[in-house]
Amino acid sequence: MEKVKKKIGSFSFWNWVTASIIFRLILIYFPKNLNLSSRPEVSTPLTSFRRLAEGYWLKQSFMSPYAGSMYHGSPLLLSLLGPLTINSLVSVIADVVSAMLIRATGQNLRLAYLRSLESLDLVKQIEVSEFLFSGDIAALIYLCNPFTIVACVGLSTSPIENMAVILCLYGACSRLIPLAAFGWVIATHLSLYPAILIIPVIFLLGCGPDSPPRKLFLQRHQQKEVLNQSKLPPRFSWGPVIHFAFWAFLWSVYVLVLCGISLKQFGGLWEMFKSTYGFILTVEDLSPNIGVLWYFFAEVFEFFRNFFLIVFHVNILFMILPLAIRLRHRPCYLAFVYVAICSMLKSYPSVGDSALYLGLLGWFVNELADMQFSLFLFCGYVGVSLLSPVMHNLWIWRGTGNANFYFATAMVYACLQIVLVVEGVSAMLNHDRKLRNLITGKPQDAKS
Amino acid sequence: MELSFTQGRWNYESWGGFDPISSSNAKPPGVELWAVFDVPQHHIDASWKNLTHTLSGLFCASINFLESTATYSTPEWSFPPASGNVRYGTLPCEAVCTENLTPWLKLLPCRDKAGIALLLDRPSLYRGFYHSQRGRCVLAKSSSVYLLLDRGLVAELKFPNKENGKSAANGLTSENFWSNPSFELSVNPDRIFLEESSSHSKSLSILYMFQVEKYSESEPFDIGLMWKVPVAWLCQQTPLHASRFLMGSGNERGAIAISLKSTQFTEGFMSANSKDGSCELRVDVFQVVPWYVKVYFHSLRVFVDQQPRAVSDFIEKIHVSPSKDKMSPGVMEVVLKLPCRVNTAALTIEFDKGFLRIDEYPPDANQGFDIPSAIISFPNFHASMVFLEDDSLNRSPLLSKFQEKCPVMSYTEVLLVPLTTPDFSMPYNVITIKCTVFALYFGSLLNVLQRRVAEEERFLKAKAAKKTGRLPLLLSKLSAKLRGRRREPLHSPPSSSSFINSKLVLKVILVAGLAVGWQYFFS
Numbered sequence: 001m002e003k004v005k006k007k008i009g010s011f012s013f014w015n016w017v018t019a020s021i022i023f024r025l026i027l028i029y030f031p032k033n034l035n036l037s038s039r040p041e042v043s044t045p046l047t048s049f050r051r052l053a054e055g056y057w058l059k060q061s062f063m064s065p066y067a068g069s070m071y072h073g074s075p076l077l078l079s080l081l082g083p084l085t086i087n088s089l090v091s092v093i094a095d096v097v098s099a100m101l102i103r104a105t106g107q108n109l110r111l112a113y114l115r116s117l118e119s120l121d122l123v124k125q126i127e128v129s130e131f132l133f134s135g136d137i138a139a140l141i142y143l144c145n146p147f148t149i150v151a152c153v154g155l156s157t158s159p160i161e162n163m164a165v166i167l168c169l170y171g172a173c174s175r176l177i178p179l180a181a182f183g184w185v186i187a188t189h190l191s192l193y194p195a196i197l198i199i200p201v202i203f204l205l206g207c208g209p210d211s212p213p214r215k216l217f218l219q220r221h222q223q224k225e226v227l228n229q230s231k232l233p234p235r236f237s238w239g240p241v242i243h244f245a246f247w248a249f250l251w252s253v254y255v256l257v258l259c260g261i262s263l264k265q266f267g268g269l270w271e272m273f274k275s276t277y278g279f280i281l282t283v284e285d286l287s288p289n290i291g292v293l294w295y296f297f298a299e300v301f302e303f304f305r306n307f308f309l310i311v312f313h314v315n316i317l318f319m320i321l322p323l324a325i326r327l328r329h330r331p332c333y334l335a336f337v338y339v340a341i342c343s344m345l346k347s348y349p350s351v352g353d354s355a356l357y358l359g360l361l362g363w364f365v366n367e368l369a370d371m372q373f374s375l376f377l378f379c380g381y382v383g384v385s386l387l388s389p390v391m392h393n394l395w396i397w398r399g400t401g402n403a404n405f406y407f408a409t410a411m412v413y414a415c416l417q418i419v420l421v422v423e424g425v426s427a428m429l430n431h432d433r434k435l436r437n438l439i440t441g442k443p444q445d446a447k448s
Numbered sequence: 449m450e451l452s453f454t455q456g457r458w459n460y461e462s463w464g465g466f467d468p469i470s471s472s473n474a475k476p477p478g479v480e481l482w483a484v485f486d487v488p489q490h491h492i493d494a495s496w497k498n499l500t501h502t503l504s505g506l507f508c509a510s511i512n513f514l515e516s517t518a519t520y521s522t523p524e525w526s527f528p529p530a531s532g533n534v535r536y537g538t539l540p541c542e543a544v545c546t547e548n549l550t551p552w553l554k555l556l557p558c559r560d561k562a563g564i565a566l567l568l569d570r571p572s573l574y575r576g577f578y579h580s581q582r583g584r585c586v587l588a589k590s591s592s593v594y595l596l597l598d599r600g601l602v603a604e605l606k607f608p609n610k611e612n613g614k615s616a617a618n619g620l621t622s623e624n625f626w627s628n629p630s631f632e633l634s635v636n637p638d639r640i641f642l643e644e645s646s647s648h649s650k651s652l653s654i655l656y657m658f659q660v661e662k663y664s665e666s667e668p669f670d671i672g673l674m675w676k677v678p679v680a681w682l683c684q685q686t687p688l689h690a691s692r693f694l695m696g697s698g699n700e701r702g703a704i705a706i707s708l709k710s711t712q713f714t715e716g717f718m719s720a721n722s723k724d725g726s727c728e729l730r731v732d733v734f735q736v737v738p739w740y741v742k743v744y745f746h747s748l749r750v751f752v753d754q755q756p757r758a759v760s761d762f763i764e765k766i767h768v769s770p771s772k773d774k775m776s777p778g779v780m781e782v783v784l785k786l787p788c789r790v791n792t793a794a795l796t797i798e799f800d801k802g803f804l805r806i807d808e809y810p811p812d813a814n815q816g817f818d819i820p821s822a823i824i825s826f827p828n829f830h831a832s833m834v835f836l837e838d839d840s841l842n843r844s845p846l847l848s849k850f851q852e853k854c855p856v857m858s859y860t861e862v863l864l865v866p867l868t869t870p871d872f873s874m875p876y877n878v879i880t881i882k883c884t885v886f887a888l889y890f891g892s893l894l895n896v897l898q899r900r901v902a903e904e905e906r907f908l909k910a911k912a913a914k915k916t917g918r919l920p921l922l923l924s925k926l927s928a929k930l931r932g933r934r935r936e937p938l939h940s941p942p943s944s945s946s947f948i949n950s951k952l953v954l955k956v957i958l959v960a961g962l963a964v965g966w967q968y969f970f971s
Contacts, residue, residue, distance in 0.1 A: 315890065396699045
């Protein structure tokens with residue numbers, strides 16, 4: 001019965017995958033111009049394909065691609081995507097590859113979870129048969145998410161950035177260290193923020209995929225008075241981490257050398273860093289997007305600009321340490337929280353970034369089953385994605401609205417993401433507490 | 449260096465564009481300044497800054513706005529000499545009024561009390577459609593008034609003995625040339641100049657000169673021209689009539705289009721000139737676009753005779769200096785080679801509108817921002833008129849100016865681009881709301897991370913309650929408080945109430961003691 005269920009489940013998975021690919025192709029080759037690429041929610045100054053085309057044209061005319069404050073991406077992307085005319089197919093391929101990698105990592109995580117439950121002897125107490133196939137669900141969420149589809153069809157480079165991040169996590173989960181290093185280096189090179197994923201990657205390589213806290217295992221074995229070392233999760237091992245550092249160093253040197261060669265006569269690497277990382281950190285472009293930083297830096301006084309820049313970027317950095325301390329036994333979940341915080345607080349967010357963390361959320365459907373406010377969040381996301389284009393139209397095209405209308409929807413979106421992150425972390429910690437209660441035999445509290 | 453103040457737009461369709469007056473002297477609306485520097489390359493920008501400030505003080509105009517790098521540009525080919533030492537800046541929305549005229553007149557020796565400047569009557573001057581002041585001062589030894597009869601007008605008027613006049617082109621007064629059945633001059637001209645044969649048209653211009661010094665207070669100089677017969681004529685126009693306009697709607701993006709239409713001149717001339725069919729009309733386009741109009745140069749398209757054509761077919765060379773945000777404007781210089789028999793040609797380029805900070809908007813933000821005029825020049829043709837003078841020592845500077853060979857130039861319209869504005873009344877609101885949201889994120893996430901569960905605390909309390917004695921209880925409570933755990937009410941209420949009371953008394957005594965000590969220490 002279980003086998004049949006599994007077979008049916010996997011059959012409909014491939015159905016869904018093909019359906020989403022066909023849907024994307026239909027949208028790409030739709031005869032009428034959908035104008036998705038000009039939506040500010042989809043294409044930001046960092047991810048816009050039009051700007052990439054402009055950078056490519058400048059490069060072909062023997063000028064630096066960074067000459068005119070138009071292009072702020074990587075020179076490698078220029079060489080790869082510039083000559084291609086069918087740019088949308090690249091995004092479709094990137095999406096499919098990301099979905100497959102998400103599925104593989106999800107299966108990995110699920111197996112690790114089942115194994116840890118077995119070693120904790122909790123298999124009977126938690127209904128394992130009701131466990132959903134988190135890998136399949138996560139991949140389907142990623143593929144069929146309207147945000148992902150819009151980012152793919154709308155000529156943005158975020159599917160490629162997402163693919164790099166997922167590649168890094170997949171490599172770290174499956175112990176393919178060169179692949180993980182490659183993914184991490186490329187993700188950091190394309191957009192600065194995935195650099196903080198080094199911490200979950202280190203935990204993944206050192207300890208292994210997500211598992212309940214180590215002291216639970218110790219408690220269980222104290223109870224059973226059987227110290228079977230083989231059932232305990234391994235201690236933190238530095239070997240893979242050093243291996244990873246070596247490969248990361250190698251790949252980053254390679255990438256920097258390639259960039260240096262392509263920009264040799266245009267100012268070299270310093271120009272590239274100033275135009276890409278400098279642009280991200282100083283928030284020079286104030287075009288509206290789904291984030292909240294653009295209006296803030298349009299309205300703030302010149303005197304306080306640097307102060308607030310530092311505050312907003314430190315906000316991301318500050319949360320790294322507390323989260324790492326509290327969630328070190330669950331590195332994939334830590335990666336999810338980092339990605340969510342980055343896509344909320346980054347300088348130029350777009351729906352492609354949200355697509356990434358919503359996809360990664362699918363890995364944890366079993367652990368986060370008791371998350372509060374899930375319906376509220378779902379309705380909120382739907383509401384914001386419908387209202388935001390309306391407010392944008394009112395402001396820019398009709399002139400009957402104000403910048404405040406659009407900014408209000410951006411604020412609501414930021415609040416929704418905050419609620420998602422906070423409730424997600426809370427639900428995961430509650431799950432760990434539940435496991436601990438099951439082990440220590442304490443009566444379950446309604447509000448723990 | 450050339451500085452000009454202009455109000456109004458030169459009507460190329462009615463007033464012509466081919467003669468030196470309209471080609472070199474018709475200027476774009478507002479202030480235009482260009483200068484060639486002779487200093488080393490790295491000093492040029494500092495010299496430009498000095499120049500703008502000096503001129504601003506001299507002429508009571510806000511030319512000092514041109515000092516920031518975002519307002520001036522470095523053209524490469526459009527201004528002779530073609531080198532990197534030219535700087536070009538323009539303020540399209542600068543209004544010209546009498547306060548700008550007064551400093552100009554101060555430069556003249558007698559100001560506006562005597563001489564030519566007496567003619568500059570302010571009300572009539574500023575009531576006109578177009579008036580322009582240009583700084584290119586060459587002092588003349590004597591003042592004269594010139595009356596120019598355009599080539600088109602001469603073709604309309606029928607002068608007797610025209611053939612004789614052509615051979616005797618030595619500028620002598622000839623009775624034949626100032627008496628005409630169509631008009632009558634009130635004063636006889638002192639000299640008449642005939643233009644040397646022009647390659648571009650069949651008729652020649654005629655210049656009448658009147659010397660002012662012959663007249664005085666008793667015999668005032670009053671020149672008048674009376675038309676006896678209504679005459680309508682067409683001034684000679686530029687080879688292609690250039691106009692520029694904006695396309696698109698909304699405040700997010702748009703496109704700039706420069707359209708070139710053939711004029712009567714083109715039709716008449718080109719058909720005569722295209723013998724082998726491979727003649728090409730060269731058109732130079734120079735356009736400066738401010739940085740907040742972000743132009744996509746890769747979207748440049750060329751339409752010839754209303755058909756989209758490949759860019760490389762018609763563009764011989766293109767030089768582009770993309771705009772840097774808040775630093776420099778975008779400069780585009782294009783050399784087009786169009787076939788001589790072209791009917792219409794158009795260049796379109798798309799742009800995105802930028803968003804500025806609230807302090808970068810001018811006081812009237814909803815009016816929009818100006819894109820300065822583009823310069824269209826036709827290097828194949830030279831707008832010059834050569835008048836032969838017999839007295840080469842006494843060369844009139846005006847005639848020397850007419851003889852300069854400069855290419856035919858025309859300026860397009862100034863475009864007004866409306867940009868979206870943020871809400872200017874909102875800085876504090878935005879900052880407080882944003883910071884509240886961030887505090888919400890920060891606080892709630894930290895709270896969730898460090899929150900301890902109720903059971904743990906109860907367990908600890910139970911453990912602590914097993915111990916006897918009040919002091920360990922006190923210590924455990926203190927340690928629990930220091931570790932931030934929530935205080936649970938104890939299972940023994942009576943002891944707790946007295947305990948709380950004594951604690952309260954202890955606190956009060958502690959605070960009182962501190963206050964007394966502080967007072968004592970600092971009194």
